[in-house]
Amino acid sequence: MKKALYIxxxxxxxxxxxxxxxxxESSPVSDTVAFQNERKRFLPxxxxxERIADDICFVYRGETAxxxxxxxxxxTSDDTNFMLLxxxxxxxxxxxxxxxxxxxxxxxxxxxxxxxxxTRMDGHxxxxxxxxxxxxxxxxxxxxxxxxxRMSTLGTYLRSYAGVDPxxxxxxxxxxxxxxxxxxxxxYYKPGEEIKDKYNNVLSAGIGFSTGVSVYIFPNVSTNLSFxxxxxxxxxxxxxxxxxxxxxxxxxxxxxxxxxxLDIKIGVNIHL
Numbered sequence: 310m311k312k313a314l315y316i317x318x319x320x321x322x323x324x325x326x327x328x329x330x331x332x333x334e335s336s337p338v339s340d341t342v343a344f345q346n347e348r349k350r351f352l353p354x355x356x357x358x359e360r361i362a363d364d365i366c367f368v369y370r371g372e373t374a375x376x377x378x379x380x381x382x383x384x385t386s387d388d389t390n391f392m393l394l395x396x397x398x399x400x401x402x403x404x405x406x407x408x409x410x411x412x413x414x415x416x417x418x419x420x421x422x423x424x425x426x427x428t429r430m431d432g433h434x435x436x437x438x439x440x441x442x443x444x445x446x447x448x449x450x451x452x453x454x455x456x457x458x459r460m461s462t463l464g465t466y467l468r469s470y471a472g473v474d475p476x477x478x479x480x481x482x483x484x485x486x487x488x489x490x491x492x493x494x495x496x497y498y499k500p501g502e503e504i505k506d507k508y509n510n511v512l513s514a515g516i517g518f519s520t521g522v523s524v525y526i527f528p529n530v531s532t533n534l535s536f537x538x539x540x541x542x543x544x545x546x547x548x549x550x551x552x553x554x555x556x557x558x559x560x561x562x563x564x565x566x567x568x569x570x571l572d573i574k575i576g577v578n579i580h581l
Contacts, residue, residue, distance in 0.1 A: 365472025367480035367523070368580065372414045374422070378533065378576030380406040384432070402432035408462070408574065418470040424486070426462030431455075453499035460492030460511065470523065478525050484535070486517045506551045515542025519572070529580045537572025539565040 368374070384402040405428070412422025434454040466486040473479040490513040497506045521535030543562045550556050 365475060365477060366417045367470040367472040367477050368414050368418055368420065370414050370416045373581045374412045374414070374420060374578045375410075375581065376412075376533075376576055376578035377407065377409040378535070378574040379408075380404070380572065380574045400432070400434045402430070402456075404428070404430045406574070408576070410466075412466070412468065418472070418480075420466075420468045420470070422466055422468070424462070424464045424466055424488075426460075426464070426488075426490075428458070428460040428462065428492075430458040430460075432457075453497075453504070455497050456494065458492065458494040458511075460490055460494075462488055462490045464488030480523045482521055482523055482533075482535075484519045484521075486519070486540075487515075488517060489514050507556075508549045508551070510547045510549070511544065512546075513542055513544040516540045517542075521574075523578075531578045531580065533574075533576040533578060535574045535576070537569040537574075539567055539569065 382404045384400070406426060408424055408426040410422055410424040412420040414420045432455060464486050466484055468482050468484040470480045470482045473481060490511070492511050494509045494511055495506060496509070497504055499505070517540035518538045519535045520538060521533055523531050523533045525531045541562070541564045543560070545558070545560045547558045548556050
């Protein structure tokens with residue numbers, strides 16, 4: 310440090326008094342002091358991490374997005390060839406979901422909106438036989454078992470986009486959704502000659518997380534592919550018989566954090 314000061318004095322004598330300030334500013338001493346001051350000052354996240362994706366505007370503030378998404382899944386007994394203990398297994402099921410939505414972009418790449426939904430699920434088990442083999446003591450056979458569900462959903466969501474390419478054609482998004490679901494489900498079986506029914510009134514509230522990709526196919530139209538990542542939900546079920554008499558009730562809550570293959574949606578948004 311002292312040697313550096315001596316060098317500055319000599320330089321000032323050689324170049325003149327008017328160049329003294331310039332020499333001090335460019336000296337190692339001033340660089341060291343500035344570096345120490347910079348280290349002492351706390352830097353906000355925006356300075357410490359440069360998120361270049363934030364500079365790409367995928368959707369502009371003030372736009373309104375009107376859209377819908379569709380999800381469809383099937384299950385058949387052909388997918389269960391690993392269940393070696395099940396004989397004469399004949400089952401099939403479908404799940405269909407339709408979600409219209411409307412959203413408003415309160416700032417660039419950030420949308421707040423509402424979503425409505427309808428979900429229909431059907432499953433039928435024609436027959437199933439459980440036979441563990443000649444050494445087993447269990448031989449069970451079931452038939453004519455089915456399940457039906459009709460659910461309606463009302464929710465609000467917050468979605469954040471991040472542009473991928475400089476032209477703003479491709480983007481990624483993450484979404485947080487609060488939802489309320491209500492509906493009726495039916496479980497029926499045939500122990501003898503008559504079919505017995507059980508009806509459930511379902512009320513559910515939850516929080517869901519999803520992520521996906523969005524692509525503009527036209528200047529004001531984008532397509533979306535989203536994947537459900539799980540969340541938390543609370544459900545209350547009241548069970549009734551065919552005459553409408555309450556036979557029981559239960560409550561359940563669960564938290565799942567995994568990719569849900571039944572919650573993969575394809576959607577379209579129109580930007581106004």
